Amino acid sequence: MKMKIHRLAQACFLTMAAATAVTAMASSHREAPFITTSPKVDGTDFYMFRSYEGIDTAGKGGRSDYVTMLANYEPLQSPYGGPNYFSLDPNALYEIHLDNVGDGKEHLTFQFRFNNKLNNVSLDIGSAKVAIPLIQAGAVSKLTDPNLNLNETYSVNVVRGDRRKGTVSSVTKADGTTKSFEKPVDYIGSKTLGDATAYETYAQKHVHEIKIPGCPAGKDMGKVFVGQRQEGFAVNLGAVFDLVNAPASFLLDPANKDAAGMGGKHYMQKNNITTIALEVHKDCLTAGTETVIGGWTTASMRQARLLNGAPASGHQTSEKVGGAWVQVSRLGNPLVNELVIGLPDKDKFNSSKPQDDTQFLTYVTNPTLPALLGLVLTGDAKGVAPTNLPRTDLATVFLTGIAGVNKPATAAPSEMLRLNTAISPVQFADQNRLGVAGEVLRVGGTANLAQAKDLAGFPNGRRPKDDVVDIALVAVLGGLCVINGDNNSLGLNGVPGVPSLTSACKASSVPLGASSANIHDAVDQATVPFLTRFPYLNTPNSGSAAY
Numbered sequence: 001m002k003m004k005i006h007r008l009a010q011a012c013f014l015t016m017a018a019a020t021a022v023t024a025m026a027s028s029h030r031e032a033p034f035i036t037t038s039p040k041v042d043g044t045d046f047y048m049f050r051s052y053e054g055i056d057t058a059g060k061g062g063r064s065d066y067v068t069m070l071a072n073y074e075p076l077q078s079p080y081g082g083p084n085y086f087s088l089d090p091n092a093l094y095e096i097h098l099d100n101v102g103d104g105k106e107h108l109t110f111q112f113r114f115n116n117k118l119n120n121v122s123l124d125i126g127s128a129k130v131a132i133p134l135i136q137a138g139a140v141s142k143l144t145d146p147n148l149n150l151n152e153t154y155s156v157n158v159v160r161g162d163r164r165k166g167t168v169s170s171v172t173k174a175d176g177t178t179k180s181f182e183k184p185v186d187y188i189g190s191k192t193l194g195d196a197t198a199y200e201t202y203a204q205k206h207v208h209e210i211k212i213p214g215c216p217a218g219k220d221m222g223k224v225f226v227g228q229r230q231e232g233f234a235v236n237l238g239a240v241f242d243l244v245n246a247p248a249s250f251l252l253d254p255a256n257k258d259a260a261g262m263g264g265k266h267y268m269q270k271n272n273i274t275t276i277a278l279e280v281h282k283d284c285l286t287a288g289t290e291t292v293i294g295g296w297t298t299a300s301m302r303q304a305r306l307l308n309g310a311p312a313s314g315h316q317t318s319e320k321v322g323g324a325w326v327q328v329s330r331l332g333n334p335l336v337n338e339l340v341i342g343l344p345d346k347d348k349f350n351s352s353k354p355q356d357d358t359q360f361l362t363y364v365t366n367p368t369l370p371a372l373l374g375l376v377l378t379g380d381a382k383g384v385a386p387t388n389l390p391r392t393d394l395a396t397v398f399l400t401g402i403a404g405v406n407k408p409a410t411a412a413p414s415e416m417l418r419l420n421t422a423i424s425p426v427q428f429a430d431q432n433r434l435g436v437a438g439e440v441l442r443v444g445g446t447a448n449l450a451q452a453k454d455l456a457g458f459p460n461g462r463r464p465k466d467d468v469v470d471i472a473l474v475a476v477l478g479g480l481c482v483i484n485g486d487n488n489s490l491g492l493n494g495v496p497g498v499p500s501l502t503s504a505c506k507a508s509s510v511p512l513g514a515s516s517a518n519i520h521d522a523v524d525q526a527t528v529p530f531l532t533r534f535p536y537l538n539t540p541n542s543g544s545a546a547y
Contacts, residue, residue, distance in 0.1 A: 029075035029237075031338035032346035035329055040089040041299035043331040044273060045072040045233055048295045048417050049461040050425035051279060053533040059424030059456075066222065067285055067421060068534065069096055069110075069278045070464075071297040071331075077186075077228070077272040079541040083134050085186040086228065086274055087152050088114045091321045092301050094276060095163065099294040100287040104355035104414030108285065109159040109166070112226070112276055114152065114183075118315035121149040135185065136192050141202055143182050150315070152183040154226055158212055164325070174209040174221065181208050186228040187272070189544035200539045203227055207534060215284035223279040229537035231271040232464050234525040236260045238267070243376040251377075251519055252512075257470070258524035266523055270541060277535035282421040292401070292408040294416035296332035296354060300325040327351050332416040333459070334468055336398075339369055354414030357399060361413075364398045365390035373477065405436075406460050419461035426454045433467040433526035436460065437474070441517070464536055467525035477516040 035042045047070040054062025073094065077086050088094070093113060097106035121137045122129040138147035156171035170179050184206045185193075193199045207225045214220075239245040239260070250256055260266055285293050303323030311317040330337070330350050340363050341349045349360060366389055374380055398415055401407035406418035432438035435457025443451045458466035529538045 029338075031335070032350050033343075034347045035350060038301065038328065040074050040086075041092045041094075041301060041329050042075055043071060043073055043297045043299055043329040044075045045334060046070070046295065046297050046331045046417055047462045047464060047536075048293075048419050049463045050282070050419075050421065050423070050456060051534070052425040052428055052431075052463075055425055055427060057427065057430075059426060063279065063534070064425055065281055065283075066279045067282050067293075067419065068536065069280070069295060070535065070537065071096055071276040071278075072229075072273045073276070073299065073329075074274045075271075076231075077274070079187065079270075079272055079543045080189075082188065082543065085135065085188065086272070087116050087150070087186075088154075088183075088226075088274060089301075090114045090116050090316065091319070092299055093325055095298045095300070096276070096278065097163065097296055097298065098285055099354070099414070099416060100285060100290060102290065102292070102294070102408030102410040102412060104357070104412040104416075105353070106163050107161065107287065109163045110171075110278060111157040111159060111163075111168075112154055113157075114154045115180075116315060117151045117153070119149050119151060121147075136188060139191070140185060140188075140193055141198070143205055148185060150185075152185070153180045154183055155179055156181065156210070156224060158214065160214060169213040171213070171224070172211050174211055176211050181224060181226070182206055184227045187540040187542050189542050190546040191544065193542075195546065196539045196542065199542070203539070212280060212284060215281065219281040219283050222281065222284075223277075223534055225275070225277040225535045227275065227535075228272050228540040229275045229535065230529070230540050231268050231273045232528055232530060232537045233268060234261060234266070234467070234523045234528050235268060235469050236266070236521040236523045240521060244373065246522065248377045251473075251522065252515060254518050254520070256522050257520040258527055259522045261523035261527055268523075269528060272540040273537075275535060275537055277537075279534055286421055290408050291422040292406055292418055292420050294332075294354070294401075294408070294414070294418045296330060296416045298327050298331075299329040300327045302326070333398075334462070336415060340364065340367065342368070354416050355412065357415045358413050360415075361399075370477070373473075417462060418459070423456050423460055426456045428465065428530070428532045430454060431463060431465045432457060433465055433524070434471050435463075435466050437471050464528070464530050465526060469523070469525070470520045473519040473521060474517050477512055477519050 029044050030036050030042065047068070049068055051063035051066040051068045055064045056062070071094070073088065074086050090113070093111060095112070096110045098108040099105060100107050120131060122131045132149060135150040136147055137149060140147050144151055157168050158171055159166045159168050161167060172179050173181070184203045187193060187199050193202060206227055207223055210222050210224050212220050212222055236246075244251075250259075302321035303326050304321065306320045308318050308320065328350055330352065332354070337346055337349045341360060342363060345360065345363075352359070399413035400411040401418045406420050408418075430453055432442065432454045434441070436455055436459075438457075439452040439454050457463055458468050458471070462468065530536055531538060
């Protein structure tokens with residue numbers, strides 16, 4: 001058993017480092033040319049983890065038997081962005097897909113469609129009734145509050161099999177009948193919706209108990225919430241995209257790990273995001289004896305759009321849409337498209353399916369990010385990272401997962417976020433922000449992994465607290481190669497179409513050596529405020545404060 005745990009530790013550490021190496025430094029905001037024109041369908045982050053609400057120190061009780069999926073859309077929302085704020089697109093299809101057999105295809109899909117109803121609230125002005133210009137006419141605190149001029153609702157379907165040809169069933173509220181779910185209005189400000197506590201009380205009224213058809217008996221209940229949340233991803237985004245605008249000496253000093261974050265109050269946390277949150281019993285998501293599920297999100301729009309040059313009165317009457325659904329956004333692991341896929345293929349990746357991912361293999365086996373980091377940090381593309389190519393270690397994680405951690409028994413090459421539902425969750429306070437890799441470092445190496453408390457973090461799924469950025473940087477600058485040694489001690493294998501691995505990277509080929517483990521982006525994910533209950537992401541920022 002000790003040897004098995006030791007091997008699992010090695011694989012876990014490798015998975016953490018390698019997965020982040022290909023998914024690197026920020027969440028997926030505005031990552032492709034087309035999606036910048038349609039922010040309402042821009043998927044930015046996907047989280048999938050065993051629920052830790054109410055669990056004990058052993059990872060039992062509470063909601064531990066459930067899996068939470070959080071799909072974020074519509075990036076960089078300014079809290080004061082009225083008067084229409086950030087409703088989701090009723091002409092779009094938002095989906096969460098799951099592969100529970102390992103063939104790279106969806107076998108379970110949750111589909112979300114939105115309906116925005118204009119209530120035509122008007123005021124008596126003289127002898128006329130005149131429509132108001134805002135989406136609220138007074139304070140708001142209830143479901144379908146009468147002061148709301150715009151009510152947002154949505155439906156949820158579950159599709160078993162192919163997303164377009166499979167069997168479709170309606171998810172309902174706990175009563176087994178109601179198919180329409182209310183969405184809270186965005187946090188307009190304190191006068192409309194009260195302080196943060198009041199808004200969270202209002203938002204929690206929109207956490208719906210649901211009944212999911214087709215699940216095992218007694219395991220068909222779950223939760224759903226769709227609404228605005230505080231942006232929870234911590235990254236020094238401006239500096240990263242400005243050619244990593246910080247000196248290497250600063251980024252390699254652990255004392256600076258949150259120098260730009262200021263305790264979780266940096267500029268990313270000043271924005272909001274719209275979250276589709278779903279909690280489902282793990283036994284409803286798995287198939288047979290396989291415990292690993294792979295997940296990714298998409299958004300699709302109708303193939304045709306006809307703009308109306310003379311729209312009628314009403315809400316969103318300026319266009320007509322029709323034709324087949326066209327996928328325009330895709331997200332599994334964080335930032336694959338943003339910092340791995342080359343600019344010519346970003347729109348292509350967003351429209352692709354995991355089953356076809358070998359077409360993007362060169363971007364993984366011959367990554368440009370390590371060379372770019374070398375250029376901007378030292379002026380030498382070979383100055384900071386290993387140059388052994390092809391990087392079959394990265395291809396293994398990117399397309400199949402790692403055996404013993406998050407690789408299903410059958411694994412067709414495909415990129416997605418993989419979660420082993422057999423690994424118990426960990427209480428929020430005890431979660432290591434560096435996930436499995438952090439545990440290896442904390443206990444002093446793989447030989448001591450029996451003392452590890454947290455194997456439930458990225459890349460075994462992804463939790464809000466997991467600092468994928470810092471571990472990504474460690475891997476990109478050679479931390480993975482230091483662990484691998486000069487004799488391929490981790491025993492990695494390639495994937496179809498990649499030459500057999502002898503040693504994907506060597507410790508002796510890492511210019512920074514062991515110091516590569518100190519790299520960070522100067523923003524600490526662990527300082528970001530989160531909830532310890534569903535939907536986990538924090539109360540959104542208010543559009544205005546109280547006077």
